[in-house]
Structures are given as structure tokens and as C-alpha cells.
Amino acid sequence: MAAEVLSSARWSYCGEPEESQRAVLVQFSNGKLLNPGNMRFTLYKSSDSTNPRKRGQRILAAETERLSYVGNNFGTGALKCNSLCRHFVGILNKTSGEMEVYDAELFNMQPLFADEPIESDSSLENQTKTFREKMDSCIEAFGTTKQKRALNSRRMNSVGSESLNRAVTKAAEEIIGTKGMTALLSDAAQDDAQDESLYLPPCHDDAATPKDVYKFDDLLSPAEYEALEAPSEAFRNVTSEEILKMIEENSHCSFVIEALKSLPADKERRDRQARCLWFLDTLVKFRAQKVIKRKSALGPGVPHIINTKLLKHFTCLTYNNGSLRNLISDSMKAKITAYVLLLALHISNFETDLTMLQRDLKLSEKRIIEIAKAMRLRVSKRKVEVAAGREEEHRIGVLRLPLPAPQNAEHQAKRRRIT
Structure with missing residues (x-):
């Protein structure tokens, strides 16, 4: 009887889902759960509804008796497959033989230990860094010898440029204080001529x-x-x-x-x-x-x-x-x-x-x-x-x-x- 129902099942895509209709798929980075029925899940949504990039950001938290897990769909811990492909979840009604298909998002759940805060000082500091500073940190840690040498050279030039700007500013202040603005404007007019x-x-x-x-x-x-x-x-x-x-x-x-x-x-x-x-x-x-x-x-x-x-x-x-x-x-x-x-x-x-x-x-x-x-x-x-x-x-x-x-x-x- 079940085989007859499945053979006559019909697909029904529900279109672009509302927030309440979006399904969530999870995978755990450290293995499989022995007792998934005891999991408690909480989904957090971004409160920024005006920014289109932040509007869809989600954080999924899960708790068991022994460990807590957290996953998100943005940042470095997000899975790239969410942007490369689409996931669906189908719910089959055995009586009517119709399967309702909903969009889904995949979350990679990682264990979170009690003595490790969710957002450390280093992560806050990392968020305030510019893209250039983050790239420089990567080069320092994993870059080749040539890349590290170029980074040191650029930093030395930057220090030299700052010193030069300070020296020029100081010299300009001394000249203005010595000659006065009227004399400088007169010299500039002569230079133009x-x-x-x-x-x-x-x-x-x-x-x-x-x-x-x-x-x-x-x-x-x-x-x-x-x-x-x-x-x-x-x-x-x-x-x-x-x-x-x-x-x-x-x-x-x-x-x-x-x-x-x-x-x-x-x-x-x-x-x-x-x-x-x-x-x-x-x-x-x-x-x-x-x-x-x-x-x-x-x-x-x-x-x-x-x-x-x-x-x-x-x-x-x-x-x-x-x-x-x-x-x-x-x-x-x-x-x-x-x-x-x-x-x-x-x-x-x-x-x-x-x-x-x-x-x-x-x-x-x-x-x-x-x-x-x-x-x-x-x-x-x-x-x-x-x-x-x-x-x-x-x-x-x-x-x-x-x-x-x-x-x-x-x-x-x-x-x-x-x-």
C-alpha cells in the first residue's frame, strides 16, 4: 500500500518561502549525534532589515546535555555550498500523495565550550580591521618569503612617508611663522608669472x-x-x-x-x-x-x-x-x-x-x-x-x-x- 502511495506522489513547490517556511538542515563538524531527539534548537535572525546583505544573516544555536553548538550562514564559518547551490526539503502527505517542497539552508554546527566566549576580544578587534590589515596578517602568517619582503618594504615606505609629512608640515609652519601669509602670497603670484x-x-x-x-x-x-x-x-x-x-x-x-x-x-x-x-x-x-x-x-x-x-x-x-x-x-x-x-x-x-x-x-x-x-x-x-x-x-x-x-x-x- 505504501509503495502505491509513493508511486503516485506529486511534487508541489511552494515558491519563494516566507521566513517561517524556510527549512533548516544541520550537520555537525565533530561527528553524529547519538540521540538527536534531545536537541534544543534556537534560530537568531539579524535585526537589521534595511541592509540587504545583513537582512538574511542567521545564527543557529543547539544545546545538548553535554555540549552546546553554534552555526551561522555568514562570515568565515559559513558553508560555501549555500551560495553555490540550493537545498530543498520535501514533506510527503501519505494520504493525499502530495509532497510539499520548501527551500532550506544548511548550517555547519561547531561545538562551543563553556570557557570560550562566543565573541572574544580578538574577534572584535578583527572586525574593526580593514581588508588591507587582514591581508597583511595572512601574509605574516602564511605568506611566501617574497610576499613578506614586499610587506616589510611597504611598511617601511609608509613609515617614511609619515615622517616626511610631519617634517613638511613642521617646515611649512616655520616658514609661515617667519615670513607671514602676505609675503607668501606675493611669492606665489611671482611664481605663477x-x-x-x-x-x-x-x-x-x-x-x-x-x-x-x-x-x-x-x-x-x-x-x-x-x-x-x-x-x-x-x-x-x-x-x-x-x-x-x-x-x-x-x-x-x-x-x-x-x-x-x-x-x-x-x-x-x-x-x-x-x-x-x-x-x-x-x-x-x-x-x-x-x-x-x-x-x-x-x-x-x-x-x-x-x-x-x-x-x-x-x-x-x-x-x-x-x-x-x-x-x-x-x-x-x-x-x-x-x-x-x-x-x-x-x-x-x-x-x-x-x-x-x-x-x-x-x-x-x-x-x-x-x-x-x-x-x-x-x-x-x-x-x-x-x-x-x-x-x-x-x-x-x-x-x-x-x-x-x-x-x-x-x-x-x-x-x-x-x-
Whole structure:
């Protein structure tokens, strides 16, 4: 009769159980119980119902006449099988032949001796340790020689860093006490001005003429100027048809094309203008890049000495993925912009169209004006005729003596990041 009932039994999964319907399975770490009927079990639940990680934490306590046992479903003593698989308990109703299946949790019960408190001072201390401190303790106890050596080295560096921080703090307090905050702020403003000057061409305040304020030799050395003769030949002998082709193909920046339309007839001046325009056009193209992956980044037509100048003076050497590369940072872009402005001033008799250069360099009007004022230029507005007889209002930068006074520290702080 029992066999007939079992053969016709039906499974009925009760779905996600309520807390009262979750079954508990236990195993004892130190053997089997001789008399399980005398066990008294108590299940403790976490009182933190808001934290999803703590909400399901359970502690199961069991007592016999001789020993007490405890098990939990969290922490180091929890069984990993609870997270890797699911356990079920089935209750068979022999009359109806239906088996109700409930979810279950497995607890590993370990003996708890009377003279051993449930939560010792060491366990409390362990709970307050960070993950790094716990890992360090494991390395001290079970780590290899290499791991222990690395741990000692890191701790020594940490001690050295703390000592250095204390020394720096003490030195800073002594300096502030000696010089005072006002003097330190003044020194910081001067340092900002010096940092900014690293990205601007050398300025000679005591010059008698505009061309001596920013000397041409600071832009191009005699050897570099000589090397520009061959590549600038196309500009020197340019025709009207070639200029129209440049406009159609957009092969050169607008400032260069406009200057080529009005090259001087004098042979020496024409040659100088052509060389300056070719180098200005090269700087604009060079600035448009971000990373220079090869030494001849602008093609075979650029002389070696010019390539070297561009990489040395207008890029930062960085290390990436096992190789060195030249990066054009924001500060280097500021430097290139300043040198382009200076070339334009020498080309156009120290009065240049900032709006046209701004568009060629893809800058905002505010940024080009900031750089121009940092170079001690006077900035004004002027109507400029463009195509089809239409006029536009352009910003004009003029280098004129006497030079405007340098801006104060508040203005310098605002233009520390020039791009």
C-alpha cells in the first residue's frame, strides 16, 4: 500500500518561502549525534532589515546535555555550498500523495565550550580591521618569503612617508611663522608669472623698437632660418592660380593664404615673408595634433632641423605601453599659439588680425585675447571687408611702445590655464 502511495506522489513547490517556511538542515563538524531527539534548537535572525546583505544573516544555536553548538550562514564559518547551490526539503502527505517542497539552508554546527566566549576580544578587534590589515596578517602568517619582503618594504615606505609629512608640515609652519601669509602670497603670484613666462617667447621690456621686444632670433636661429629656404620656395613663387587652388582645397590656413595674396615685390623681403609664412603654417598644422608617434610627423618635406625644433620645444616626452612618445599638452598648445602670434606680428609689421588666427587655431575669442594680452599686445576692434563686399568686426592685436603694464596677480590667476 505504501509503495502505491509513493508511486503516485506529486511534487508541489511552494515558491519563494516566507521566513517561517524556510527549512533548516544541520550537520555537525565533530561527528553524529547519538540521540538527536534531545536537541534544543534556537534560530537568531539579524535585526537589521534595511541592509540587504545583513537582512538574511542567521545564527543557529543547539544545546545538548553535554555540549552546546553554534552555526551561522555568514562570515568565515559559513558553508560555501549555500551560495553555490540550493537545498530543498520535501514533506510527503501519505494520504493525499502530495509532497510539499520548501527551500532550506544548511548550517555547519561547531561545538562551543563553556570557557570560550562566543565573541572574544580578538574577534572584535578583527572586525574593526580593514581588508588591507587582514591581508597583511595572512601574509605574516602564511605568506611566501617574497610576499613578506614586499610587506616589510611597504611598511617601511609608509613609515617614511609619515615622517616626511610631519617634517613638511613642521617646515611649512616655520616658514609661515617667519615670513607671514602676505609675503607668501606675493611669492606665489611671482611664481605663477614665472611659470607662465615659460610658455611665452622671451620679452625684452627695455627694447627701443617693437621688433626688438620679441626678437626674431628667439623664434628662429640662423641655421633654422637657412633650412626654410627650400620648403618655402613654393610660397615664394606662388601664382594667383595656385592661391585659388589653395582656397578650394583648404590646404593652408586662412592667414597664410591672405598674406600670400600681398607678398612684397622686393626679393629679400619676399623671401623672408615666404619663410615665415611656411613656418607659421607648419606650426598651425603641428598644433592640431595630439600625439606625435614618429619623428617626421609632418611629412618628408620638413627639414630635419625643423622637425627637431618642433619636437624639442613644443612637445612633452611621455612613456606609454613600453614606448616613448611626444605629447602636445595644453601648455604646449599655449606655447605654439604664442609663437604663431609672434610670427604673425613680424610678418604684418606688428599688427595682426587675431580673429583670423583664432579661427585657424580653432580657439575661442576669449582665449586668443588672453594670450595676446599676456604678450603685452593692445587689442582693439576693426571692421574688415570679407567676401562679396560684406564686413565683419575683427579683433586686432598691435605691439606698440610703450608696452602696457603687466596685469596684476588677480588677472594672472585667471589666465593660468591658457590653451
